[in-house]
Amino acid sequence: MSTEYRTGAAKVLLYKSTSFDLLGQMSLTSLLVEAFRRELETGDPEDEVDFRLRYVRRPDPRLMDGPRTIHNLRSQIGRLGVTISRRGDTVVDREFSVRELLGPVLQHVVKQIDPEEEVWGFCLDHPDLATVALARSTPEVEGTMDLNLREPRRNFAIRKVEEPPVPRIDPGDLGIDPACLGPVTVLIPGETYEHLYLMKLSRRLEEGGFLLGKVRRVLEPEPAEQEGEESAERYLVEITEVTPAEHAGAGALHFTFTGDSFREVNRQLSASEDKQLMGWYHTHLFSGKESGLSGIDVDLHLGTFRQPWQVAGLVNITSAERLLRFYARFGDGVREVEQWVGDERGRYRLERAAVVEEL
Numbered sequence: 001m002s003t004e005y006r007t008g009a010a011k012v013l014l015y016k017s018t019s020f021d022l023l024g025q026m027s028l029t030s031l032l033v034e035a036f037r038r039e040l041e042t043g044d045p046e047d048e049v050d051f052r053l054r055y056v057r058r059p060d061p062r063l064m065d066g067p068r069t070i071h072n073l074r075s076q077i078g079r080l081g082v083t084i085s086r087r088g089d090t091v092v093d094r095e096f097s098v099r100e101l102l103g104p105v106l107q108h109v110v111k112q113i114d115p116e117e118e119v120w121g122f123c124l125d126h127p128d129l130a131t132v133a134l135a136r137s138t139p140e141v142e143g144t145m146d147l148n149l150r151e152p153r154r155n156f157a158i159r160k161v162e163e164p165p166v167p168r169i170d171p172g173d174l175g176i177d178p179a180c181l182g183p184v185t186v187l188i189p190g191e192t193y194e195h196l197y198l199m200k201l202s203r204r205l206e207e208g209g210f211l212l213g214k215v216r217r218v219l220e221p222e223p224a225e226q227e228g229e230e231s232a233e234r235y236l237v238e239i240t241e242v243t244p245a246e247h248a249g250a251g252a253l254h255f256t257f258t259g260d261s262f263r264e265v266n267r268q269l270s271a272s273e274d275k276q277l278m279g280w281y282h283t284h285l286f287s288g289k290e291s292g293l294s295g296i297d298v299d300l301h302l303g304t305f306r307q308p309w310q311v312a313g314l315v316n317i318t319s320a321e322r323l324l325r326f327y328a329r330f331g332d333g334v335r336e337v338e339q340w341v342g343d344e345r346g347r348y349r350l351e352r353a354a355v356v357e358e359l
Contacts, residue, residue: 010053012102015073015121016114018244019202020136023113025125028053034105036084039091047086054081055129056095061249064103067118068110072098073134073205074123098124135251136205163307169216169236175347176340181218184309184328186339187238187348193341195242196324201283201317206255208282209244210265212275213237215309235309237278237328243268245280254296255282257304279305279326281313291316293327298334301327311337325352 010028015021029051033040040049060078064070072078080101084092102122110120123134171178174187188196201207218234247260257280269275280301284291293301293314301312308329316323327334340348 009126011125012106013123013125014106014110014113015123015204016117016119017200018119018207019200020071020073020121020204021202026109028124031102031105031109032082032084035101036082036092039084040086049091050085052083052085054083054095055124055126056081060097060099062099064099064106066103066107068107069119070103070106070110071119071121071136072123073121073136074129074132075135076132077124077129080124133251134204135254136249166215166217166235166309168219170219171236174236174342175349178218178221180338180350181234181236182337182354183232183330184235184237184311184337186311186326186337187236187342188339188351189238189240189342190344192239192242193351196281196313196315197322199242201315201322203285203317205250205252206283206285207244207250208248208255208257208280209242210280211239211278211311211313212241212243212265212269212272213239213278214274214276215278215307233308237309237311239278239313241275242281252285257300277305277310279311279313281315283315283317285317290323292325292336293334301334302329302332305329 011025012028012031013025014023016023032051033049055077056079057076058078059076060072061075064072075098078098079095080098081095082092082101083090106120106122110117121136171181176185215238216236218236220234243265245257245261246264247258249256249258265277269277282297293312297312297314301310305312310328312327312334314325314327316325324339326337326339328337336354338350338354339352341351342348
């Protein structure tokens with residue numbers, strides 16, 4: 001599907017950093033003149049040049065080649081048909097990938113604006129494209145293969161990797177009364193807690209990533225163990241690092257991990273001996289301050305983060321503030337869990353009690 005326009009009303013909106021702050025706009029014509037400089041350098045420079053475009057709705061989620069990451073935030077419009085004429089003669093009449101056509105020019109533009117910034121976004125802007133939502137497309141993952149585990153395969157095997165044993169700790173050493181603890185409790189050092197509330201997050205697209213740290217089991221009272229009572233394990237999940245997901249897709253109402261997202265975080269974990277994957281987090285923008293995880297969020301957590309102590313962090317962003325909550329697996333669903341915040345002495349105080357809803 002394509003529609004033809006003159007370029008006069010067409011602009012390119014430019015966004016900066018992972019939060020995609022709107023930086024400004026440029027004339028699409030000026031970028032096309034630069035992109036087709038070789039084709040236009042012959043002939044009389046005083047001659048009027050006529051540009052016509054066809055916006056082709058063919059998605060192209062791939063990133064622009066170059067030293068900086070540049071996202072096409074309207075990647076549903078992945079191709080442009082360009083016709084350039086001068087004095088009645090057609091100079092160019094072809095269809096191009098938006099990424100290939102504007103990529104080299106935008107790489108040069110953003111370098112001049114801020115050579116230190118590595119992440120940018122742009123979108124084609126025209127009144128007739130107003131209904132095309134902005135989104136950071138989920139990148140295509142290369143080097144993958146589909147497996148049918150019911151079919152025998154030679155030279156290929158899958159085995160479950162056993163988790164290391166979870167050490168125990170006395171909550172009293174952290175200033176926490178064991179009687180206050182549920183099956184899963186989130187501990188956040190003060191610096192990490194402050195980071196979650198102050199880190200730069202987009203108000204246009206959902207963002208997300210991974211929670212790193214360490215997990216410990218609650219050391220239960222000795223009498224219960226001597227009596228042979230088998231009590232359910234209780235876990236303290238300490239979150240010491242928040243790392244945004246690489247190679248993820250996003251829109252105003254969704255966030256999507258890819259296999260490359262997990263490969264990158266696994267690389268980080270392999271380089272550290274004292275960190276584990278505690279879970280994940282993402283933002284909600286338009287669903288209200290008190291809204292919880294969506295059905296898709298719950299399915300993602302239950303299907304991907306299988307340990308009973310792994311948590312899903314949710315940051316609701318409103319115009320005035322943020323609300324941070326955590327959820328953990330309970331039976332076939334999830335429930336909010338309590339969060340305790342640490343001080344400089346390594347002692348913790350209850351910051352948010354879990355809101356327990358009847359199932």
